[in-house]
Amino acid sequence: MTVSPGEQEDIRRMDRDGVPRSRIARGLGVSRDTVAKYADMPDMSPEPPLARRRARPAADGLSRWIDATLEAGPSVPGKRGHTAKRVYDRAVDEMGYEGPHPSIRRCVAAWRGDHAQGPGDGHLGLEWAPGTAQVDFGNFRATVAGRAVGLRLLVVTLPHSNARHCVALPCERAEVSCRGLRAAFERIGRAPRLLVPGNATEAGRMAFGKVTEPRPFSRSRAHYRCESRHRDPYSGNEKGSAENAVGFLRRNLLVPVPEADSLDEPDERLASGCDRTNAGARNGEGRETAEAFPEDLAGMLALPGTPLDAAGWAHARADKRGYVRADGNPCRAGPAWHGRELLVGVRARTVEVLDGRGRRVATLARGFGEGETVRNPASLVPALVARPRAFGESTIRRDMPDGLVEAIDRCGKAGRRQALRVLGRVAGVAGSGAACEAEERVFAGGRVPDKASRDMLARRIAAGGEEGAAGPDLSVYDGLLGRGAV
Numbered sequence: 001m002t003v004s005p006g007e008q009e010d011i012r013r014m015d016r017d018g019v020p021r022s023r024i025a026r027g028l029g030v031s032r033d034t035v036a037k038y039a040d041m042p043d044m045s046p047e048p049p050l051a052r053r054r055a056r057p058a059a060d061g062l063s064r065w066i067d068a069t070l071e072a073g074p075s076v077p078g079k080r081g082h083t084a085k086r087v088y089d090r091a092v093d094e095m096g097y098e099g100p101h102p103s104i105r106r107c108v109a110a111w112r113g114d115h116a117q118g119p120g121d122g123h124l125g126l127e128w129a130p131g132t133a134q135v136d137f138g139n140f141r142a143t144v145a146g147r148a149v150g151l152r153l154l155v156v157t158l159p160h161s162n163a164r165h166c167v168a169l170p171c172e173r174a175e176v177s178c179r180g181l182r183a184a185f186e187r188i189g190r191a192p193r194l195l196v197p198g199n200a201t202e203a204g205r206m207a208f209g210k211v212t213e214p215r216p217f218s219r220s221r222a223h224y225r226c227e228s229r230h231r232d233p234y235s236g237n238e239k240g241s242a243e244n245a246v247g248f249l250r251r252n253l254l255v256p257v258p259e260a261d262s263l264d265e266p267d268e269r270l271a272s273g274c275d276r277t278n279a280g281a282r283n284g285e286g287r288e289t290a291e292a293f294p295e296d297l298a299g300m301l302a303l304p305g306t307p308l309d310a311a312g313w314a315h316a317r318a319d320k321r322g323y324v325r326a327d328g329n330p331c332r333a334g335p336a337w338h339g340r341e342l343l344v345g346v347r348a349r350t351v352e353v354l355d356g357r358g359r360r361v362a363t364l365a366r367g368f369g370e371g372e373t374v375r376n377p378a379s380l381v382p383a384l385v386a387r388p389r390a391f392g393e394s395t396i397r398r399d400m401p402d403g404l405v406e407a408i409d410r411c412g413k414a415g416r417r418q419a420l421r422v423l424g425r426v427a428g429v430a431g432s433g434a435a436c437e438a439e440e441r442v443f444a445g446g447r448v449p450d451k452a453s454r455d456m457l458a459r460r461i462a463a464g465g466e467e468g469a470a471g472p473d474l475s476v477y478d479g480l481l482g483r484g485a486v
Helices: 005-016 021-028 032-039 061-072 083-095 102-116 176-189 215-224 236-253 266-279 289-299 377-386 386-394 395-399 402-410 413-430 432-444 451-462 475-481
Strands: 132-144 149-158 161-168 192-196 206-207 210-212 310-316 324-328 327-334 341-346 350-354 360-365
Touching: 005 032, 032 341, 061 083, 061 102, 083 102, 083 149, 132 236, 149 176, 149 236, 161 176, 161 236, 161 266, 176 215, 206 475, 236 266, 236 289, 266 289, 266 341, 310 324, 324 341, 327 360, 377 395, 377 413, 377 432, 386 402, 386 413, 402 413, 402 432, 413 432
Parallel strands: 132 192
Antiparallel strands: 132 149, 149 161, 206 210, 310 341, 324 327, 341 350, 350 360
């Protein structure tokens, strides 16, 4: 019988005063055995309230078999260990078990509770030296130019001060990651002395205890003169600062889904958002981030005088249409380069194609979709100048305004060649978009395009000016030529 602590005290006090135990039992409404138990108890120290394990007669005969089955689980690769349902099915098929499933489930839960703790479990208290940076990636969704896309969030944290910085990237490729690290370092103002990357394979692959770094990442470390230390991918506590920052920044800066016209806009918003969060953050010691951040800067390295150009170069042979493959995507160098051996440089945002002598053939925007064709309309112009009649079926038509396409279609062979020749020359200076718009305006005015007029108009369009905008004030020369001079 269980009695309250107050009743236990009354029993021992009345027994001390010589009250008969039968009277104590009648007065307190308890049995004489209860009175004897607490009156004769030599030690009243509290015992830990341990839960008593219930007997499970249905599964007791299988306890050794269940233990042996579950102990073989950790040696199985991947997530192919035994579940409670699988143990129950095997017990029915192999051991002739006829009991209920909950009994097996409780035995499995008890075994896992007894074997949950090990020397490798739990978190270690880590102390990070000033100047150390952790890097990790996260995913998020955004609407860019009206299209829903999946982007990557590169997070760089300084664990000593708990300063967090992030950059939006289109993917985790090595060149893109190095470009994101460069943006983060320039935002901080210095480069870390020690870099601790997360699980990104483009920062290093760990196999059999050995880490192999991709060449672009190693070259980036050498450029900034920083060391790297790769952690166990299954020990989240060793790089928990960056992993925690990924979720924190994603919840606080990327909700609701951001909308932008280009990839540069999310970076600007993330930079201002990181400044706001760092202003009110504290590090693990309870100090304000703004107070500990100068210590991180003192332990970091000065940025090199020349920014890092993270580019991966490879040789590629153009096919008969002048296409080369870069990063798995076809890139159009131009029909004039068919069958030629070219150099392809892949950067974070662009793809540069060079000939064997290092002369630039084309600079294209990098594509990240599988099989997405990367093209520059200006690369087709030289071939169309040589064969102007092919303009009617050329793929360049979809990259040009409809009015310009109709105007060129109305031209004869000589006029079409002249319009395309001028388009190619001006596009190399002001860009294909501005060149097409300038030529469309010239055609709309009833004039024949020439390089001088189109070059000036295209440069003005590329600079953001309007057609017919006022030029420099020439009235100062009126005094030299006469007041009425024109």
